[in-house]
Amino acid sequence: MYQRLPEPGGMPIPFTLDGRRLEGRAGDTVAAALLAAGVETCRTSAVGGAPRAPYCMMGVCFECLVTIDGVGNRQGCLVPLQAGMAVETQLGHGKRELAR
Amino acid sequence: MQNDYDFAVVGGGLVGAAVAYGLGKRGLKVLMLDEGDVAKRASRGNFALVWVQSKGLGMPRYATWTRASSDHWPGFAAELREVAGFDLAYRRPGGFHLVLSQDELERRAASIQRLHNQDEVEPYHIEVLDGDEIRRRLPEAGPEVAGGTYCALDGDVNSLKLFRAMHAGFVRNGGSYRNGALVDRIEAGDGGYRLVTPDGAHTADRVVLAAGLDNPRLGAMVGLDVPVRPLRGQVIVTEKTAPFLDMPLSTIRQTDEGGVMIGDSQEEADDHDVMRPGINAVMADRAVRMFPRLGRLNVVRTWSALRVYSRDGFPIYEESPSHPGAYVVTCHSGVTLAAAHSQILAGKLADGGLTSDFDDFSARRFHVSAAS
Amino acid sequence: MNTLNEVSELAAAYDLVVIGAGPAGMAAATLAAGAGVSCLLVDENPAPGGQIYRGIGSTPLTERRLLGEEYWKGAEIASAFAGSAASYLPQATVWQLSPERELGISRGGRTRMIRATRVIMATGALERPFPIPGWTLPGVMTAGAAQILLKTAGVAVSGKVVLAGTGPLLWLIAAQYLAAGKRFDAILDTTPKGSWRKALSELPRFLASPYLRKGLRLMATVRGSARVISGVTALAAEGSDHLTQVRYTVAGRESVIDADHLLLHQGVVPNINMASASGCAIDWDDEQLAFVPRVDAWGATSVGGIAIAGDGAGIAGAEAAAERGRLAALDALAALGRITPEEKARRAAPIRAIVARYDRGRAFLDRLYRPAEQFRVATDATVACRCEEVTGGQIRDVVANLNVLGPNQLKSFLRCGMGPCQGRLCGLTVTETIARTRGVDPAEVGYYRLRAPVKPITLAELATLEHSEAEIKTVARG
Numbered sequence: 037m038y039q040r041l042p043e044p045g046g047m048p049i050p051f052t053l054d055g056r057r058l059e060g061r062a063g064d065t066v067a068a069a070l071l072a073a074g075v076e077t078c079r080t081s082a083v084g085g086a087p088r089a090p091y092c093m094m095g096v097c098f099e100c101l102v103t104i105d106g107v108g109n110r111q112g113c114l115v116p117l118q119a120g121m122a123v124e125t126q127l128g129h130g131k132r133e134l135a136r
Numbered sequence: 137m138q139n140d141y142d143f144a145v146v147g148g149g150l151v152g153a154a155v156a157y158g159l160g161k162r163g164l165k166v167l168m169l170d171e172g173d174v175a176k177r178a179s180r181g182n183f184a185l186v187w188v189q190s191k192g193l194g195m196p197r198y199a200t201w202t203r204a205s206s207d208h209w210p211g212f213a214a215e216l217r218e219v220a221g222f223d224l225a226y227r228r229p230g231g232f233h234l235v236l237s238q239d240e241l242e243r244r245a246a247s248i249q250r251l252h253n254q255d256e257v258e259p260y261h262i263e264v265l266d267g268d269e270i271r272r273r274l275p276e277a278g279p280e281v282a283g284g285t286y287c288a289l290d291g292d293v294n295s296l297k298l299f300r301a302m303h304a305g306f307v308r309n310g311g312s313y314r315n316g317a318l319v320d321r322i323e324a325g326d327g328g329y330r331l332v333t334p335d336g337a338h339t340a341d342r343v344v345l346a347a348g349l350d351n352p353r354l355g356a357m358v359g360l361d362v363p364v365r366p367l368r369g370q371v372i373v374t375e376k377t378a379p380f381l382d383m384p385l386s387t388i389r390q391t392d393e394g395g396v397m398i399g400d401s402q403e404e405a406d407d408h409d410v411m412r413p414g415i416n417a418v419m420a421d422r423a424v425r426m427f428p429r430l431g432r433l434n435v436v437r438t439w440s441a442l443r444v445y446s447r448d449g450f451p452i453y454e455e456s457p458s459h460p461g462a463y464v465v466t467c468h469s470g471v472t473l474a475a476a477h478s479q480i481l482a483g484k485l486a487d488g489g490l491t492s493d494f495d496d497f498s499a500r501r502f503h504v505s506a507a508s
Numbered sequence: 509m510n511t512l513n514e515v516s517e518l519a520a521a522y523d524l525v526v527i528g529a530g531p532a533g534m535a536a537a538t539l540a541a542g543a544g545v546s547c548l549l550v551d552e553n554p555a556p557g558g559q560i561y562r563g564i565g566s567t568p569l570t571e572r573r574l575l576g577e578e579y580w581k582g583a584e585i586a587s588a589f590a591g592s593a594a595s596y597l598p599q600a601t602v603w604q605l606s607p608e609r610e611l612g613i614s615r616g617g618r619t620r621m622i623r624a625t626r627v628i629m630a631t632g633a634l635e636r637p638f639p640i641p642g643w644t645l646p647g648v649m650t651a652g653a654a655q656i657l658l659k660t661a662g663v664a665v666s667g668k669v670v671l672a673g674t675g676p677l678l679w680l681i682a683a684q685y686l687a688a689g690k691r692f693d694a695i696l697d698t699t700p701k702g703s704w705r706k707a708l709s710e711l712p713r714f715l716a717s718p719y720l721r722k723g724l725r726l727m728a729t730v731r732g733s734a735r736v737i738s739g740v741t742a743l744a745a746e747g748s749d750h751l752t753q754v755r756y757t758v759a760g761r762e763s764v765i766d767a768d769h770l771l772l773h774q775g776v777v778p779n780i781n782m783a784s785a786s787g788c789a790i791d792w793d794d795e796q797l798a799f800v801p802r803v804d805a806w807g808a809t810s811v812g813g814i815a816i817a818g819d820g821a822g823i824a825g826a827e828a829a830a831e832r833g834r835l836a837a838l839d840a841l842a843a844l845g846r847i848t849p850e851e852k853a854r855r856a857a858p859i860r861a862i863v864a865r866y867d868r869g870r871a872f873l874d875r876l877y878r879p880a881e882q883f884r885v886a887t888d889a890t891v892a893c894r895c896e897e898v899t900g901g902q903i904r905d906v907v908a909n910l911n912v913l914g915p916n917q918l919k920s921f922l923r924c925g926m927g928p929c930q931g932r933l934c935g936l937t938v939t940e941t942i943a944r945t946r947g948v949d950p951a952e953v954g955y956y957r958l959r960a961p962v963k964p965i966t967l968a969e970l971a972t973l974e975h976s977e978a979e980i981k982t983v984a985r986g
Contacts, residue, residue, distance in 0.1 A: 037667035037768055041688055046568055061661065063566050068661040076646045082376040082394065083897040087749050089646035093653035094559050095552055096634050098895065098928040109375055109434060116554045131394045134276070134380045134429045173914025173954060180920050240984065300921040303910050315911045374967060375928060401982040409787065411959065413604065413612060413621065414975035418983045421971035431968030436928050439959055
């Protein structure tokens with residue numbers, strides 16, 4: 037569980053996750069927006085197919101990989117959220133598809 | 137005096153491990169000596185092909201030797217799987233060599249023709265295909281592919297698993313592996329050799345030099361001239377990807393783990409720490425032109441490694457004329473030839489020595505050409 | 509600062525390129541640009557600050573007391589950088605730095621190679637790997653990650669939260685969370701029992717350092733309002749698809765606590781990937797239990813023209829990092845002929861005095877918060893390499909049975925360190941697990957040999973790099 041602190045905060049930023057409409061805030065990275073929306077497990081691992089979630093939030097662990105606007109294996113914690121982004125979890129297909 | 141070992145194999149890379157494993161499984165008492173964690177390791181930098189097409193132009197015996205190894209591979213892989221307890225991901229679905237221009241295709245076809253025109257080469261089928269046929273057989277191939285060649289004998293393996301399996305098999309069969317044991321000196325004595333390493337000396341009836349680029353130094357200690365030099369190659373590896381390519385290409389292959397390997401350059405250079413971005417760019421560019429959808433994949437690793445190249449590019453297998461029982465085994469296709477080294481060559485050594493059908497591989501061939 | 513948006517806006521060459529916009533990088537770039545040299549600062553994040561001052565110009569948390577006064581010191585450094593003449597390229601990765609100081613820089617799917625006369629790496633630190641059973645489960649993240657979430661997005665981990673580990677940052681994060689009105693179900697302190705005794709000889713120097721008051725205040729705050737369980741000797745995260753409970757041992761007694769989140773932290777270590785891939789010499793530091801680039805008093809590495817400033821050259825903290833950035837910048841200015849050796853020495857003297865003040869307390873902290881071996885070496889069932897999913901048991905088996913000496917041969921046999929994180933999350937664990945198995949010092953075992961790209965770059969980007977006819981011939985051989 038995650039909670040936004042009761043601060044004025046940034047502007048709402050709409051995006052979709054697996055087609056579902058969600059809202060983040062200006063200043064969020066994609067990974068932060070997902071966690072704030074309650075989505076932790078963002079992919080299954082490429083070797084054992086185990087569920088994984090953001091771990092370091094600073095670009096070193098490569099656990100927060102998601103597909104953003106059709107491009108797979110992006111580091112969600114390094115990509116600033118933008119309005120209209122189509123984010124997809126990488127569940128069940130740990131290995132990235134060639135086309136994505 | 138009783139020596140510690142029947143054989144000492146100097147070198148724990150793919151060549152040394154194949155010979156040592158092959159000797160050990162024949163019941164001999166074998167010591168394998170290795171340099172350490174960081175060394176000029178051709179074995180950690182190979183492209184993992186078990187490759188037949190295009191090999192042997194200029195030395196028919198090499199073409200038949202490669203073919204023999206390729207034919208021994210299925211049995212060898214099954215044997216290693218048994219002894220090591222894991223699968224090597226060996227396969228022989230045939231392999232392609234792709235080209236990006238008509239000119240490249242013509243040169244390729246001509247060189248294969250010359251290879252097959254050599255006497256002694258038992259012909260095997262290589263298809264020369266145009267771009268449309270390639271795209272029919274490899275649906276991911278892009279519009280720039282001008283054609284290619286296909287040979288059903290080609291295959292590949294997970295070379296890291298091969299490497300580990302030969303080491304595991306060697307140890308399981310009772311072999312002794314000494315790591316961090318760079319050989320300082322080899323001394324010939326009565327009925328054997330004494331190998332001096334930083335942590336002690338070992339004696340063996342016979343010694344096999346399989347130390348890659350260190351073979352010239354070691355060979356000189358036992359009367360063997362081993363003219364090999366480094367030829368640097370660079371390889372790119374991408375992140376793991378869902379399977380898209382079920383057979384190897386000479387320059388692109390997808391491993392059983394999912395990563396795509398892209399190779400491989402050849403340049404005269406002896407520093408394995410240097411990597412030229414321009415060369416990686418050429419390899420990446422050609423790979424993306426062959427398979428456009430590869431372009432979006434992330435590169436996770438690149439490396440350079442040094443091939444062990446003789447003057448004509450072919451292996452050197454030879455017993456020292458002055459030091460009986462001292463052999464050199466060196467080549468650059470350690471994966472393809474692993475089966476031949478373990479299943480054939482080691483058998484010859486175990487049975488008493490190299491037979492005359494190995495004469496073509498002697499380094500004497502360089503002396504002859506130098507004299508003429 | 510002059511913010512650039514695309515790699516096409518980069519010059520072909522700079523006098524100085526600084527990598528990383530934490531305190532060391534910002535301070536170095538500000539000082540150098542002030543002397544009139546052409547200076548570029550490249551950073552991975554959307555805004556300056558690095559990890560310690562992450563979100564310093566953009567955090568939604570306007571109530572200053574939440575993050576603490578220490579955090580806001582970053583604002584001063586950031587605003588000086590903003591006012592400087594340096595060029596700044598955010599959201600970009602440096603995927604290659606060659607010993608000849610050619611840099612490969614990517615942003616938004618485009619890449620460029622540029623040259624620098626001098627380079628200062630200010631690539632900072634990362635949290636030490638914390639390999640315990642279950643640490644790959646969703647619900648488990650580093651305490652630093654939770655802090656970044658708080659700083660940049662004003663998002664707090666909530667529900668049943670357990671914080672576990674050791675080190676000054678653990679207490680800082682705890683205090684920040686408590687100040688934000690959050691609570692912990694437990695704080696599991698893994699600081700080894702005997703550490704106080706071992707650290708005692710360094711106490712006098714520590715007392716004279718600026719850390720003392722700060723540290724005591726933090727610990728008192730946290731202990732006063734959270735359940736702190738000391739002397740934890742074993743730790744495991746449990747659950748099937750998500751963490752449900754944390755199992756821990758104190759004085760030989762095992763307990764279980766329900767948890768939605770486990771936040772792990774046991775100190776920070778230098779991020780050495782780029783330094784190592786550039787050929788900089790790396791040494792094992794037994795006090796900091798980490799590999800540290802070999803640098804002189806100016807941060808100069810073993811590779812000419814390349815310096816490292818800040819925690820990337822050995823952990824000394826944020827305040828010292830800014831000063832170390834200034835020292836490296838002075839050295840660069842002297843090398844570029846912009847200041848005389850005398851001026852360099854004169855200007856460095858007061859900076860060195862400040863660095864020395866922070867240095868005083870370091871050894872005490874290193875000893876007190878030296879993480880216990882059982883949390884540094886992976887147990888048989890614990891995943892050591894998260895990317896390739898290699899366990900401690902597999903490592904021990906191969907090391908013992910196949911007589912493997914170091915991480916590079918191990919990598920060939922087990923693939924550990926071959927995944928996208930390039931060993932950042934397993935390197936120290938693997939080295940220490942090998943060392944323990946062999947019964948030798950980690951210095952003898954060594955570290956992964958690292959190569960570019962130190963951050964992923966797409967194949968298409970790589971394909972756009974310039975190449976010569978001769979280079980084409982090395983590949984297309986016909």
